[in-house]
Amino acid sequence: MQTLLLKKEEVSKLICMEDVIAAVEEAYRAFNSGQVVQPDYMSIHLPAPRGEIDFKLGYYQVNEMISMKVSSGGFVNNPAEHDVPSGMGTILLFDARSGALSCVMDGSLITGLRTGACGAVSVKALARKDAKRVASIGTGNQARMQIRAIRDVMQIEEIHAWDSSPASLPQYKADIESAYGIPVVMAESARAAVEQADILITTTRGTGSLVQAAWVKPGTHIVAIGTDQRGKQEFEPEIFRNAKVVNDSIAQCTDKGETWHPLDKNIIARQDIHAEIGEILLGKKPGRESDEEITIFDSTGMAIQDNTTAARIYRNALEQRVGTFFPFFER
């Protein structure tokens, strides 16, 4: 009985964005097919300047893998004091047929990758087929990851970017243009960026109505990433009134996603949420039905996305004979 150990650099070579998009699509379909067990996650919150550690558990009955992702974040003094990043991660994979520990892999990359991929999955399901221009509100790592994934599923003609720290814009522009050859316009204001959008991506740590409803033109598809806990907010809740609202998990999004805000303000009711994205992928509910409607995909992230992504990395490692086997016990 041996357990496969995978380092961060091995993980990064074992999976491409196309695979991650397929894994996230698989996760969404599985979630809406009753093939997933995904308990509420557990957290330990440490006092500042430390952050928190989350433990997310998912069981996928089709691949017979149980995943436990442990991810830390917000330990701001880590680089200076402990010579490690402010956030780290580990993923365990158990064989659900026996309970054996199959794999321990570094998990620093997976959250970013699978979150990036979710925007791309929603673009395929919900954006206009003639969408060309992307607005990016926020220019951090996840903003880049969204572009990396979305360019895999559509031709992006132009990106209009804005950030509450304008100083970050030139580096974002330089990075995106050199990596993907997509021209980036540094917007004067959030409004100027949003008004250009066929697809609007928000990846900030915002806590208020950053994007006003009136700025969003008909036909826009919105990928709302930033809000994954109470207290965070990126949109004026009014935007939800006449939009087609899609969640990754209605239970999660109504509890702590962007969707919580319009519910809290009675702008929409729970039954106004059109679908979970897996229902659309499975053909149980329609996606976009006109070129005029505004679609909103609110993503809070699910353990099953980590499961299907990590399982692909593990399978690729076995096939490519990458990694180190370690015998935690001898039989």
Add this chain to the structure above:
Amino acid sequence: MQTLLLKKEEVSKLICMEDVIAAVEEAYRAFNSGQVVQPDYMSIHLPAPRGEIDFKLGYYQVNEMISMKVSSGGFVNNPAEHDVPSGMGTILLFDARSGALSCVMDGSLITGLRTGACGAVSVKALARKDAKRVASIGTGNQARMQIRAIRDVMQIEEIHAWDSSPASLPQYKADIESAYGIPVVMAESARAAVEQADILITTTRGTGSLVQAAWVKPGTHIVAIGTDQRGKQEFEPEIFRNAKVVNDSIAQCTDKGETWHPLDKNIIARQDIHAEIGEILLGKKPGRESDEEITIFDSTGMAIQDNTTAARIYRNALEQRVGTFFPFFER
């Protein structure tokens, strides 16, 4: 940044029962000193003939370690079909100062060890000082572990053992006598064993009133181990009426321990529970107050026991330079 990996045989050499008893005592004190964060555990239940996998998380603010114990059990076909035991375990230790993964160790042994130690801790706190005879209802692994631990804190003169499978008794007798030189009497009935007891240990998978209240003589200390989930039961609930009832965690024991049964039958009320054992160890509440009273220690097991035990194993490994360092990521 390196993570220490510890195999099962390394773990077994890195800790002695004396250390485990100290670790469990530390855990109980910590729990009742507000130094512990211990969320409800998560479980995945698989369809028979598979079992379940539990995930237990504990943070101890004094050693600044966060432990996650993953333990599987009840996979009855494992030996035949997968060449692994029916239950396995893994423990992760994170440095709460940075969130870094400090250690991954095999966790097959820790649950048995720390559960064994809890009986010994309760004997120190609650048994008569002149206690000599132990009755063991149940003769499996945990029954042996209880003896291994209790003999560390008192002189056992004689053990009266009984099991619902009488065929297991001769092996138990042979094992205990050769390991510890303590004479074992194979009792004709549960009653015959219980009537001899100064200390009564129950470690069965029972689901009914195995031990009758009338059999238990005044002054007995009871270590109730077997019942750790709804549906399990070892005692006639009447025994709780005039006993001094001590729990490891009142929240857990009243929810799924032996203590649930007399509460359910209105034989005792919640306020009749004398103490959590940590309160006694800390001197906040008295332990045994007379040679006549019957004391009951109901143990359901807490994540913080895994934490303090695993942390000692980790510290011992560093001191003794045992184990394998693995770089999950390069800084």
